[in-house]
Amino acid sequence: xxxxxxxxxxxxxxxxxxxxxxxxxxxxxxxxxxxxxxxxxxxxxxxxxxxxxxxxxxxxxxxxxxxxxxxxxxxxxxxxxxxxxxxxxxxxxxxxxxxxxxxxxxxxxxxxxxxxxxxxxxxxxxxxxxxxxxxxxxxxxxxxxxxxxxxxxxxxxxxxxxxxxxxxxxxxxxxxxxxxxxxxxxxxxxxxxxxxxxxxxxxxxxxxxxxxxxxxxxxxxxxxxxxxxxxxxxxxxxxxxxxxxxxxxxxxxxxxxxxxxxxxxxxxxxxxxxxxxxxxxxxxxxxxxxxxxxxxxxxxxxx
Numbered sequence: 047x048x049x050x051x052x053x054x055x056x057x058x059x060x061x062x063x064x065x066x067x068x069x070x071x072x073x074x075x076x077x078x079x080x081x082x083x084x085x086x087x088x089x090x091x092x093x094x095x096x097x098x099x100x101x102x103x104x105x106x107x108x109x110x111x112x113x114x115x116x117x118x119x120x121x122x123x124x125x126x127x128x129x130x131x132x133x134x135x136x137x138x139x140x141x142x143x144x145x146x147x148x149x150x151x152x153x154x155x156x157x158x159x160x161x162x163x164x165x166x167x168x169x170x171x172x173x174x175x176x177x178x179x180x181x182x183x184x185x186x187x188x189x190x191x192x193x194x195x196x197x198x199x200x201x202x203x204x205x206x207x208x209x210x211x212x213x214x215x216x217x218x219x220x221x222x223x224x225x226x227x228x229x230x231x232x233x234x235x236x237x238x239x240x241x242x243x244x245x246x247x248x249x250x251x252x253x254x255x256x257x258x259x260x261x262x263x264x265x266x267x268x269x270x271x272x273x274x275x276x277x278x279x280x281x282x283x284x285x286x287x288x289x290x291x292x293x294x295x296x297x298x299x300x301x302x303x304x305x306x307x308x309x310x311x312x313x314x315x316x317x318x319x320x321x322x323x324x325x326x327x328x329x330x331x332x333x334x335x336x337x338x339x340x341x342x343x344x345x346x347x348x349x
Contacts (some may be wrong), residue, residue, distance in 0.1 A: 047146055048131040051075065053098050055129040056120070056342070057105025063130050063150065064294035068158035071127045071345055073286055076149060076319075078135025078143045079169040080204045089290050093323035093337075094132055094164040096288075101342065102269040114303060114339070123341055124349035135166075144173035144204065151177035151317075160348070162341065168194060168206035171275050175213055183218045184271035184316050186210075187262070187309065189280035189302065191247065191293045192231035193224055195241045199232060206322075207232040209275075214244045215250030220270070225249040225262045225305070227281035229293035251280075251295050258304045263312055272313040274344075275300040276302070278337055279321045288333030290325050299336055310347050318344060 055073040066072055075094030078087070109121040135144045147163075151174050154161045163174055168190075178184070189195070194209040204212065204269065213219050222244070228251040241248065247265040254262065266272060279289040282296035288349045309315070321335050 047150065049134055050099060051095065051129065051131045053099050053102040053105065056101050056108055056127070056236070056248070058129050060131055061128045063153055064119055066128060066130065066154060066157040066159045067126065069125055069169070070157070070159040071125055072154050072159045072161050072349060073127065073129040073316065074154070074161060074163050075132035076135070076147050076163050076166040076170045076174070077132055078137055079147060079166055079173060080140040080144065080202065081137050082200055082202055082205050084140070086169045087137045089324045090165055090167040090181060090322050090324070091135065092325045093166060093321070096143060096323060096325035096328065097164055097338045098336040100331055101338040112346060113345055117346070119342060119346050120349070127349065131143050133135060140204070147173040148177045155181060155194050160315070161317050163319040164341070168209050168277050168321045169204060170321050171209050171279060171319050172204050172212045174317070175216060175219070175273065178218055181218060181316065182271060183220045184273055185220050185266055185313070186213055186222045186273050187266070188222065188275050188277070189223045189226045189297065189305070190224065190277035191226060191228055191251070191279040191291065191296060192277070193227055193238065193246070195237040196232055207285050210246070214246070222246045223249070223262060223265045226251050226297050228252065228295050231291065232269060251297060254301060256296060259301060259308060262305065263308045266313055268312055270313045271316045272309065273317045274306075274309065274315060275318070276320045276340065278320065278333065279337065285336050286333045288328035289322055299339070302340055306344055308346060315348060
């Protein structure tokens with residue numbers, strides 16, 4: 047079910063999923079979920095590999111001082127960060143892809159560890175969130191250019207235009223906060239109405255550029271449990287060019303860093319994914335490195 051990877055995340059030893067311990071931060075690659083074109087590999091299938099490759103330069107320096115964090119990236123006595131490799135994926139078998147994702151994340155949660163999943167396209171969070179069925183209810187914070195609230199697209203209900211719609215149907219999801227929204231996407235006026243009717247708090251990228259990230263974090267109850275999902279197109283194309291649907295006016299790296307820092311002071315993070323990195327569209331590895339540094343920052347904050 048899990049395949050070896052080289053390089054691993056930050057050069058850390060790859061472990062079996064059976065070796066995961068309570069409180070571990072567990073890196074899991076999920077290249078494939080539900081494609082719109084059956085049998086055609088996801089545009090983001092190489093995302094997990096590209097991010098690991100971009101971070102390979104830091105493998106011998108993880109104990110060095112990280113100025114973004116204000117401390118070493120990996121410190122003695124901190125939470126263990128482990129890489130368990132990539133899930134097998136078959137673009138012609140979406141149901142099997144989804145089942146693998148749900149099963150693997152369920153095993154991580156059963157071990158009382160924290161899943162940090164690297165996609166793959168934005169349909170990956172659908173089976174990922176399904177794994178939390180037995181968990182204590184939580185909120186979702188979605189950073190994305192798009193609200194992903196379509197019931198279906200091209201007859202497919204579990205594709206990457208429907209992620210938050212499917213999340214809203216889960217009884218263990220208490221609420222949804224969406225930030226970075228902008229431009230023209232797949233959402234129709236009725237989809238926006240449905241999101242608002244559900245109670246989703248929607249913050250456009252322009253809102254954040256004008257008022258900062260404070261209102262986004264304040265939309266969550268103090269002390270809530272929270273799953274953070276980041277679609278790479280939430281960031282501006284100037285720092286994140288490797289996405290399928292680049293939209294001007296996106297968030298900066300520092301706004302993402304500030305949001306993570308502020309968020310972790312208000313809520314408890316119960317899981318994370320980063321999706322929609324399309325390495326074939328990268329520019330000198332900039333996007334892969336930026337995505338990798340975001341994950342590193344989260345690991346540093348949580349450890």
